Amino acid sequence: MLQPELAEKIVREVQKLIAEEIIVVNTEGIIMASTNQDRLGTFHEGAFITSQQKKKLIITEKDVMKLEGVKSGINLPIFFQHEVIGVIGITGDPEMVTPFGEIIRKMTELLISENYFGEQFDYHSRAMETFVLEWLQAKEPSPVLLERARALSISLDLPRTAVIIELGQGKFPLSRDVWSTILNSFSQNKNDVLTRSGNERIIMLIDCSEAIQPTSLKSRLQQFLHYINKSFGISVYAGVGQCTLPSTLHHSYAQAERALKLAEKNRSIIFDEELTLEMITGVLTQEVKSEFIQRTIGPILKEKDLLMTLNELFKQNHSLKNTAQSLHIHINTLHYRLKKIEELTHLNPNTIHDLFCLYFAVQLLDE
Incomplete structure (x- = not known):
């Protein structure tokens, strides 16, 4: 001792x-x-x-x-x-x-006493982190995993929603006291599982057996993230998967990771069920994305004015008038640039198919 x-x-x-x-x-x-x-x-x-x-x-x-x-x-x-x-x-x-x-x-x-309880916290944190990561990777709980779940008082029989919280800009690594304060400040239910993962991530497996409303979970997460940001000066965002059966918990975790990528862009909370086009981009390989960009907007990647014009066109929901005003150019200049884009890419921004190809390529480029 x-x-x-x-x-x-x-x-x-x-x-x-x-x-x-x-x-x-x-x-x-x-x-x-x-x-x-x-x-x-x-x-x-x-x-x-x-x-x-x-x-x-x-x-x-x-x-x-x-x-x-x-x-x-x-x-x-x-x-x-x-x-x-x-x-x-x-x-x-x-x-x-x-x-x-x-x-x-x-x-x-x-x-x-402080040292003892600190060591207990460290031991429990390591045990929870290891257990949760093994749980998410297991297609079927092994006898060893079931035994460890009993030791940690965790039920493996409940439907759950996976949540990944990423701690962005801040002073790392966080101290034991800070981690303890953060993990204990979330208003979790008795069946919720909460653990740190490394120095910059928190994993939550929320019990959704009683049909949690997304608005309710979002409110809890918003309060939690606001507390972390204000108390410790850490930028924080989250991705939330969908409620799944115990046997498919890894799917919910994968959905949370997919939502987290989008949440990183605007430092917010994104639910997987809110995603549409991102569902497709998430499963494409980098090679496919790069090739698609080259086949579509590749010829204008070095034409800054044309690329900026295309970006603004999408921001302005394809309104030519608003695009020209935003770029501070004459409407005729805008028409000239769009014609130039069509000549170089062989994609016409005025047709649905070609416009979607251009839009999708710009989204991949931003990613």
Whole structure:
């Protein structure tokens, strides 16, 4: 329980309160950390007695002559969950250092508790992250996965909606305390599963067995994302899959990843069910996308004015008047550019088929 690294941390923190020599000793009486490096690893009989008797021991100048490895001062047992796990010693005039005793012991015990619960959080976080990633990859839960689910009190029999939250610009990696605060701030239901994934992603598997309304889930997510952004200055966005049966949870996760790509562009929350054209682009390979771009708008990729005109035409919903006004050009100049686009690409922006090809190519290019 009391490791050398923690013992050294205790010495460093206590040093801030008192200028006397400090030691931290294990229950066997061996000094684990000290402001005096020469005492490391030596036996301290006073601390050994303190750990056995479970009470404070004042060491006088007379005791120094009788006990091995001691100096005058005070030894205090360190308790954790009602058990002595070590001893902290303060060297000096007992009358001078004793008043600091209880304060230093309480501080030490708080440090140990904080460290313990921090380690528990880290252990649970790693266990949840590993479990969730294996769960999403498993076509069928194995006996081992089922056992781990029981240990983590997670039901694998509920329909769920996968949500992926990406933490964008911010200070990474986040500290343990920040992660703990973030994960505990989401108003989740008892069957929801929430875990971090790496340093910049949160995965949620939301219980949707009672038909969650998209507006309700979106409101919960908006509050959560707003809290992260305002509290920690992190830009954050999310992709949300559809409610699926336990056997097809990986489909919902794939949908969430697809929605996340679109959410990244405008730093928002995107539901997969809102996607239309993006459903197609998501399954195309980079090679197919590149080839499509070259076959369509390839000839005008270096013609900045023409490419900008095409982009603006789509932004203005194919309104020639609004496009010309937005680009600050005469309508005749716009007609000339559109004619030039047709000549170079062999695609006519005035026909539905060709217009769609141009639009789709521009979308792929932006991606």
